[in-house]
Structure formats: C-alpha cells, structure tokens
Amino acid sequence: MLQRDADGTPTPDLKIRLSDYQPSAWRIASVELVFDLDIASTEVYARLELESASATPTPLRLDGEGLELIELRLNGKRLGPLGYRVEAHALELSDLPASCALESRVRIRPQANTALEGLYLSGSAERGFLLTQCEAQGFRHITWFLDRPDVLTRYSVELRADAARFPVLLAGGNAVGSGMLAEGRHWARFEDPHPKPSYLFALVAGRLECLSQPYITADGRAVTLNLWAEADAIGQCHYALGALQRAMRWDERSYGRNYDLDVFHVVATHDFNMGAMENKGLNIFNAKYLLADADTTTDEGFRAVEGVIGHEYFHNWSGNRVTCRDWFQLSLKEGFTVFRDQSFSADMHSQALKRIEDVATLRRMQFPEDAGPLAHPVRPAEYAEINNFYTATVYEKGAELIRMLAARVGPQAFRRGTDLYFARHDGSAATVEDLLAALGEAAAVDLTPYLAWYAQAGTPRLSARCHHEPATRRYVLRLAQHTAPTPGQAVKHTLPIPVKLALFARDGRMLPLRLAGEADAVGVERVLELTDAAAEFVFEDIDEAPIPSLLRGFSAPVILECAMPPGDLALLLQHDADGFNRWEAGQHLASDAFRAAHAGAAQYAALAAWTGALGALFAQTDFSDAALLAELLAPPAISELEALVEPHDPDAVDAARRRLEQALAQALGASALAARYTALHAAEQGAHDAPAQARRRLKRRVLELWALVDAPAALAAAEAQFAQAAGMSERLAALRVLLRHGDAGMRHGTLTAFRARHGQQPLVMDTWFAVQAEVAGVDALDTVRALLADAAFTLRNPNRVRAVLGTFARQNRTAFHRADGAGYALLVAQLQALDQLNPQTAAALAQAFNGWARLEPKRRALAESHLRALAATPGLSRNLADIVQRSLA
Ligand code: 0A1
Numbered sequence: 078m079l080q081r082d083a084d085g086t087p088t089p090d091l092k093i094r095l096s097d098y099q100p101s102a103w104r105i106a107s108v109e110l111v112f113d114l115d116i117a118s119t120e121v122y123a124r125l126e127l128e129s130a131s132a133t134p135t136p137l138r139l140d141g142e143g144l145e146l147i148e149l150r151l152n153g154k155r156l157g158p159l160g161y162r163v164e165a166h167a168l169e170l171s172d173l174p175a176s177c178a179l180e181s182r183v184r185i186r187p188q189a190n191t192a193l194e195g196l197y198l199s200g201s202a203e204r205g206f207l208l209t210q211c212e213a214q215g216f217r218h219i220t221w222f223l224d225r226p227d228v229l230t231r232y233s234v235e236l237r238a239d240a241a242r243f244p245v246l247l248a249g250g251n252a253v254g255s256g257m258l259a260e261g262r263h264w265a266r267f268e269d270p271h272p273k274p275s276y277l278f279a280l281v282a283g284r285l286e287c288l289s290q291p292y293i294t295a296d297g298r299a300v301t302l303n304l305w306a307e308a309d310a311i312g313q314c315h316y317a318l319g320a321l322q323r324a325m326r327w328d329e330r331s332y333g334r335n336y337d338l339d340v341f342h343v344v345a346t347h348d349f350n351m352g353a354m355e356n357k358g359l360n361i362f363n364a365k366y367l368l369a370d371a372d373t374t375t376d377e378g379f380r381a382v383e384g385v386i387g388h389e390y391f392h393n394w395s396g397n398r399v400t401c402r403d404w405f406q407l408s409l410k411e412g413f414t415v416f417r418d419q420s421f422s423a424d425m426h427s428q429a430l431k432r433i434e435d436v437a438t439l440r441r442m443q444f445p446e447d448a449g450p451l452a453h454p455v456r457p458a459e460y461a462e463i464n465n466f467y468t469a470t471v472y473e474k475g476a477e478l479i480r481m482l483a484a485r486v487g488p489q490a491f492r493r494g495t496d497l498y499f500a501r502h503d504g505s506a507a508t509v510e511d512l513l514a515a516l517g518e519a520a521a522v523d524l525t526p527y528l529a530w531y532a533q534a535g536t537p538r539l540s541a542r543c544h545h546e547p548a549t550r551r552y553v554l555r556l557a558q559h560t561a562p563t564p565g566q567a568v569k570h571t572l573p574i575p576v577k578l579a580l581f582a583r584d585g586r587m588l589p590l591r592l593a594g595e596a597d598a599v600g601v602e603r604v605l606e607l608t609d610a611a612a613e614f615v616f617e618d619i620d621e622a623p624i625p626s627l628l629r630g631f632s633a634p635v636i637l638e639c640a641m642p643p644g645d646l647a648l649l650l651q652h653d654a655d656g657f658n659r660w661e662a663g664q665h666l667a668s669d670a671f672r673a674a675h676a677g678a679a680q681y682a683a684l685a686a687w688t689g690a691l692g693a694l695f696a697q698t699d700f701s702d703a704a705l706l707a708e709l710l711a712p713p714a715i716s717e718l719e720a721l722v723e724p725h726d727p728d729a730v731d732a733a734r735r736r737l738e739q740a741l742a743q744a745l746g747a748s749a750l751a752a753r754y755t756a757l758h759a760a761e762q763g764a765h766d767a768p769a770q771a772r773r774r775l776k777r778r779v780l781e782l783w784a785l786v787d788a789p790a791a792l793a794a795a796e797a798q799f800a801q802a803a804g805m806s807e808r809l810a811a812l813r814v815l816l817r818h819g820d821a822g823m824r825h826g827t828l829t830a831f832r833a834r835h836g837q838q839p840l841v842m843d844t845w846f847a848v849q850a851e852v853a854g855v856d857a858l859d860t861v862r863a864l865l866a867d868a869a870f871t872l873r874n875p876n877r878v879r880a881v882l883g884t885f886a887r888q889n890r891t892a893f894h895r896a897d898g899a900g901y902a903l904l905v906a907q908l909q910a911l912d913q914l915n916p917q918t919a920a921a922l923a924q925a926f927n928g929w930a931r932l933e934p935k936r937r938a939l940a941e942s943h944l945r946a947l948a949a950t951p952g953l954s955r956n957l958a959d960i961v962q963r964s965l966a
C-alpha cells in the first residue's frame with residue numbers, strides 16, 4: 078500500500094528495529110537557532126557545530142521533512158546543489174572534515190500545519206499563537222537535524238517577530254537578552270545550559286498572559302514559575318500553579334530531585350494532539366490538563382490537572398536530565414514517570430482509591446490492547462511509526478513494571494537505586510537495562526529476570542488453586558502462569574510474578590504466615606515470587622480452610638484466575654483491610670454475576686452475594702469512606718466485561734451489565750437511595766476538600782442507581798441539582814442522569830441551558846459534546862451525526878474530535894457496534910477526512926476498532942470490511958496505515 082507522510086511525500090513500508098540500533102556517527106556539540114517568525118511563513122536559521130564520532134569517515138545524514146531549503150553553508154562557504162544530496166526525508170553530505178560548522182536556512186509554513194507536529198498555529202490567524210511540538214520526530218519539520226534522542230546538544234535560540242502581534246516570545250532555557258529590531262519587530266534570546274535531544278526543544282510566540290510565582294528549590298535555587306494562557310483563561314491557572322509547587326516539593330522529598338533552570342514556563346493550548354509535553358523549561362499543555370476552576374472543572378478534572386502537572390514536571394529528571402537512547406526505550410521515561418505521578422497523586426489524596434483508579438484504567442485501556450492485534454511489549458522490538466507507540470502498554474503497563482521493581486527491592490533501596498541511576502546517567506541517553514542495573518546494584522539484587530517483562534507482550538494469566546489439609550494443618554497454594562501468544566510472539570516465557578497475599582480466618586482475622594521450612598511466621602501479609610511456570614507454596618499451622626486474599630494491591634499486572642465461593646468474596650468485600658482487594662473482591666463477584674446474567678441464568682449466587690454485601694455496606698451509616706463506597710457500587714467497565722465472553726455481542730454484554738446495575742439498585746432500594754441522596758445533597762456546600770469530593774462521588778453514584786428504580790423522583794432531584802449546582806461536578810452528574818432517563822423536552826432544555834452558560838468555554842463545550850455522544854439508544858447515531866453537523870464541531874481540533882468521535886467509538890459500544898455496521902461506516906468516513914488533516918489523531922482514533930476480531934460473526938465481518946475499505950483509501954498517512962494494517966494482520 079502506498080502511504081504518504083505529513084508533508085504528502087509517499088513513503089515505503091519501513092520498519093525500524095531495536096536490534097539495528099547504531100550510535101550516531103556524528104555529534105552536534107552545539108546548535109544556534111534563529112527564527113524569523115510569522116504565521117504563514119517562518120524562516121529558520123540553524124548553525125550546527127558538528128563533530129565526527131566515528132573512526133572512519135562517514136557521510137552525514139540529517140533528518141528533515143517539509144522544509145524549503147533556502148541556503149546551506151559549510152564552514153561559512155555556500156554549498157551549491159552538487160555539494161549535498163536531498164532525498165525524501167534526508168539531507169546527505171559526504172567528505173566532511175571531522176569537525177565543521179553547517180549552517181542552513183529553511184522556510185516552513187506554520188499556518189498550513191494541521192498535523193500539529195513541528196511549528197504550528199494554535200487558534201485563529203488573527204489572535205492565535207505559534208508553538209512547537211517536537212516529540213517524537215517533530216523537530217525535523219523545523220530544520221535539518223540529527224533528530225534522534227541520543228544526540229544531545231546545547232541550544233542557543235533567538236526568536237524574532239512582530240512585537241505587536243507576538244508580544245511574548247519564549248523558548249526553553251534561561252532568557253539571556255531581548256530588544257527591538259527595525260519595522261516594529263523584536264527579538265529575545267535563550268540559552269539552555271543542559272544538553273538535550275531535539276524532541277525537548279520548544280518555542281512559543283504570541284499574545285499570552287502570565288501567572289507568575291517565585292519558588293526556592295530545596296537546594297536553594299531561586300526559580301520563577303510562569304504559567305501562560307490566553308487572556309480569557311489566565312484566571313483558570315491558579316489551581317495548576319499550586320499543583321506545580323506541590324509536585325516540585327514532592328520530587329525534592331521523594332526522589333531528591335531539584336529543578337535546574339532559573340525559570341519554568343508552562344503554556345496552555347487548545348490545539349494539541351496529546352495531554353501535555355515536557356519540553357525542557359517550557360512545558361506545553363493541552364488546556365484540558367492545565368485550566369481548572371470549580372465552575373468548569375469536575376473533581377476528576379482537578380485531579381487530572383494535578384496528575385499531569387506532576388507527570389510533566391517529573392520528566393525534568395526522568396526523561397530530560399536522563400533521556401532515552403532510542404524510541405524503543407520510551408517506557409524508560411514514560412513508565413517511570415507515570416509511576417512517579419501515580420505515587421504523587423496517591424500521596425496527595427488516598428492510596429487505596431488511586432490504586433483502584435489506576436488498575437481500573439489499566440484494565441480498561443491496556444488489557445484490551447494486550448489482548449488484540451495491536452499488542453506489543455512495553456519495549457517494542459520494531460515499529461513503522463513511533464507516534465503510534467504512545468500507548469497504554471508503554472505508559473500504564475510500563476508503570477506497573479516499575480512498581481513491581483520498586484516493591485521487589487523495597488523503598489530504601491529503590492531510592493538509592495534511582496539516585497544512582499540519575500547520577501550515573503545525568504546528561505545522557507539511557508536504556509531500560511541501565512535503570513534495572515542501577516536499581517539492582519543499589520539493592521544487591523539481580524533484576525535481570527524482570528527484563529523479560531519488557532520484551533514480552535500479552536497479559537499473563539495467573540491461576541491459583543488452593544486446598545486445606547486438616548490432618549496436617551496445612552494450606553497448599555498452587556500458582557501457575559500462562560501467557561497466550563500475541564502477534565509476532567508465538568512462544569512465551571515465564572516471568573517473575575510477585576504475589577502479595579494474606580489469609581483470612583472465617584472471623585475476619587488475618588492469619589500469621591509460616592511457609593513450610595520456616596521456623597517462625599513472617600507477618601500476616603507477604604510476597605511470594607512465582608518464577609517458574611508453576612509452583613506450590615505450603616503454609617503451616619492453619620487450622621481451618623482460610624479465605625485467600627491474593628495479589629493484594631495488584632502486585633503484578635496479570636489476570637488472576639481463582640475460583641472462589643461467593644460467600645468468601647463477600648467476606649473479603651466486607652472485611653479485607655487492603656482497600657484495593659476489598660474493591661477487587663466486589664469486582665470478582667460482579668464479574669461472576671455478569672457471566673451468569675450473560676448466560677441467561679434467572680438467579681445466581683454471585684449476584685445475590687454482590688448485592689447483599691453491598692447492601693450491608695450501604696446500610697452502615699458509619700462506613701466512613703464515601704469515595705471507596707462509590708467505587709464499590711460500580712460494576713466493571715464494559716471493556717472488561719467484553720473480555721469475559723468470546724465471541725461477544727455488544728448488545729448482549731450491555732444488557733447483562735444493565736441487569737447487574739438494576740439488581741444492585743433494587744437491592745439497595747429506592748427509599749434508602751433517596752434518603753442517602755437527600756443527606757448527601759444537604760451536606761453539599763461546594764467545598765473542595767477530600768471529604769467533600771468523596772461525598773459528591775458517592776452522591777453521583779447514588780443518583781444514577783436511584784434513577785434505575787425511581788426515575789421520576791431521581792429526575793426531579795437531578796433537575797434541581799442541575800439548576801442549583803455550585804460547580805461542574807454537580808452540574809454534570811445531574812446532566813448525565815437527565816440525558817439518560819429524561820424525556821426529549823428535559824434533555825433539550827438542559828442541554829440548551831448548559832450551552833447558554835458555557836458556550837464560550839471550549840473545554841466545557843467538549844464535555845457538552847461528549848455527554849451526548851456517550852448516550853446509548855436507538856437514536857444514538859443520529860445524535861452523533863447531529864453533533865458532527867453542529868457549527869461548533871471541527872475536525873481541526875483534536876479535543877473536539879476526541880469528545881465526539883472518541884467518546885462515540887470507545888464509550889458508546891452499542892452505537893458504534895450497531896448490528897447494521899452504520900457505526901463503523903460513520904467512523905471510517907470521519908477517519909478518512911481527519912487523516913488528511915491530522916494523521917496522529919486519526920491513528921489514535923482508529924484504535925477504537927481494536928478487538929473487532931472477537932466480535933460475534935456478523936459484526937466481525939462488517940467491522941473487517943470497513944477496516945479493509947479504510948486500508949484501501951488512497952494516500953493514507955503512515956500513521957493511520959500502520960494502525961489499520963496491524964489491526965488486520
Ligand atoms: N511525552 C509526553 C507525551 C507526548 C508524546 C507525543 C507527543 O506528540 C506526538 C506529545 C506529547 C508525555 O508523556 O506527557
């Protein structure tokens with residue numbers, strides 16, 4: 078299949094392989110960049126101080142895409158066309174001296190850049206601003222360069238632009254001067270003392286406002302923190318500024334990491350392909366993860382801002398000071414940094430809840446990826462398009478691997494190990510092996526067996542079987558592991574699997590744990606490591622059959638298969654001291670109940686145990702953790718349940734899940750739900766502390782369940798809540814219930830009121846689109862069509878695309894998987910149009926087809942034929958073609 082790049086150049090199907098890695102034959106000692114900025118056309122001057130890094134003379138091949146070459150000079154002398162060779166995406170120069178200066182002048186076109194990679198315009202031509210996105214390979218859209226992460230360089234950057242149109246000029250590093258030029262233009266210069274790879278370069282130019290705050294690092298550096306946004310949004314940056322300071326203190330305390338420049342800039346844009354970007358000294362954020370205030374942001378939204386602020390800030394060490402040798406090592410910075418941001422958020426809020434949320438995300442996003450055609454290891458062995466590997470596997474599973482390593486070596490050795498890693502590799506590009514070596518060395522533990530986790534795709538299944546021997550007072554636990562083949566990896570190896578466990582007596586006591594051969598019991602909770610395909614663990618002094626609580630805290634990213642009687646799970650749900658495993662017991666019960674409901678059983682023990690245990694917890698007025706209760710009251714996500722039945726019919730999965738929720742609502746009872754709602758409503762005062770957020774979380778869940786058993790009363794409450802809501806959490810919770818259960822008039826009225834209030838706020842309008850796109854029902858597709866036709870919809874804005882098409886295809890399963898294939902047709906048509914503008918966003922959206930081969934035969938055939946039609950589209954981008962081809966392979 079012929080594909081094209083972002084600049085339209087046709088490209089062959091080329092795979093990059095980890096095993097082919099070669100260090101660069103050239104180094105760039107320093108780079109000077111001068112930008113003459115304008116929206117339609119920008120001129121970029123670059124001077125590279127080059128040094129040969131190889132003993133034998135090697136041609137220099139620079140990366141570049143979509144660049145109009147104006148001039149090239151070697152050691153000051155202009156090169157004629159015979160002095161170099163320009164290929165599709167490379168500039169080659171031969172016979173260079175071992176050290177030389179190469180100057181280039183190129184023209185690029187920011188306004189025409191709809192792919193949002195390289196230098197582009199955010200917002201309108203009249204009022205918008207210019208910014209860059211260089212990870213993974215955006216810098217080659219700016220100038221000719223060795224655009225690879227292991228080429229680290231010192232940057233000196235000058236920006237020039239019209240002073241009235243672009244009053245603010247920013248680049249990474251410290252500001253070293255500024256002044257006026259002729260014709261109303263001005264300049265500003267920046268120097269970054271820290272060598273960095275090109276993907277961490279950034280600039281911003283335009284009309285922006287600043288929220289500024291001084292900060293003194295633990296090691297005594299005075300830093301200015303500057304948050305930048307357009308004038309109408311700067312008032313929404315206060316929360317992020319506080320979060321940034323919390324993140325900086327946390328990294329000082331937890332990892333001994335200090336900030337290392339005089340200034341730290343963070344800029345908000347509404348036009349961004351991803352969540353945010355950790356450019357050195359100049360982070361750029363999707364506005365969704367920076368702007369927040371109570372009127373427009375939900376409690377979850379606030380937590381997301383804090384988490385992403387932390388994530389990008391933490392990259393300053395895990396990613397920037399120590400970067401990746403090549404893109405296969407992406408999880409070295411991403412998995413590690415997700416682990417760091419998860420730990421930060423847990424420390425700011427609740428450990429158990431954060432763990433529940435993170436595991437739920439892993440199961441919803443990563444497990445299906447690992448089980449489908451796009452499955453790949455945390456460290457992939459090959460790629461055709463690196464931008465398609467910013468995945469839940471690299472990020473979230475990668476974080477689980479770091480978590481296992483941290484648990485394996487213990488907190489003190491982990492800290493010694495990360496200190497060693499940062500000291501040893503500061504200012505250089507590292508590999509996964511380097512991190513494991515530092516952690517292992519600090520702990521005097523050989524961690525190399527854990528490298529297998531990085532190389533192997535697929536989620537291992539861990540089966541547990543146990544039996545009690547009354548005569549010997551022994552309890553035998555047999556663990557076995559199995560990983561199913563994944564594309565390109567037919568044979569799987571055994572992995573080291575840490576299994577944290579406890580054993581409960583029937584009265585809820587935790588039993589002392591003594592393994593056969595040990596003199597004494599070692600506590601009531603311990604970690605067993607399964608290193609072989611199967612192993613038996615024998616516990617002594619166990620009088621009666623205990624209830625095992627396995628994989629506590631989700632100690633390894635596996636699927637645990639352990640048949641347990643509903644009564645035992647109900648006991649764990651009520652008594653397990655590990656908040657995560659308490660929730661997990663409920664999920665286990667709900668999954669068992671789902672299987673029975675899906676199979677058409679009329680009555681089933683798991684459902685009775687689930688609803689009974691939850692009913693008892695719900696009735697306990699002294700159950701103090703409202704947020705945990707809210708989580709306990711939710712069955713697993715639809716994508717998790719889909720994995721339990723194969724092949725699956727999305728309508729049947731949805732119906733069975735609804736039966737579960739209905740049964741739960743009935744068990745809790747309309748009057749108890751109404752009473753709890755009323756009490757929570759009375760307590761609501763718009764506060765933002767943790768207990769207030771927890772109450773709102775529970776209140777939302779109670780309202781949703783109440784609507785299932787007494788719709789008129791719940792709808793009346795929702796209407797009042799919508800009208801009086803002090804903040805977005807309350808308003809949105811009510812709106813969702815009204816859209817699901819209200820009549821047409823109610824739905825129309827609330828949506829109109831919501832739009833009248835928030836129509837000028839793009840992030841809230843994304844929510845307005847998303848809440849409609851997620852509603853199931855026979856007219857769901859008509860709703861999506863109407864949203865696509867709305868004047869406020871545009872394929873040019875990734876957030877809007879994700880709000881409508883992402884929500885529809887990922888969250889509205891019955892609509893996307895309509896039996897007549899109309900959902901597939903709609904998405905394919907939109908993907909074809911989107912791919913012309915923004916290949917990265919199109920490729921991300923196309924992954925909604927993941928799992929198509931596990932659908933029931935009719936839908937499977939329809940999905941396949943639509944995917945094949947998409948694959949046959951002439952001029953498909955490399956990004957989208959890669960996803961479609963791998964999905965069909
Ligand atoms: N490194 C960023 C994510 C990111 C990746 C790619 C991008 O453009 C293709 C943009 C951002 C992070 O982990 O936050």
Ligand code: ZN
Nearest residue numbers: 388392411414
């Ligand atoms: Zn990251």
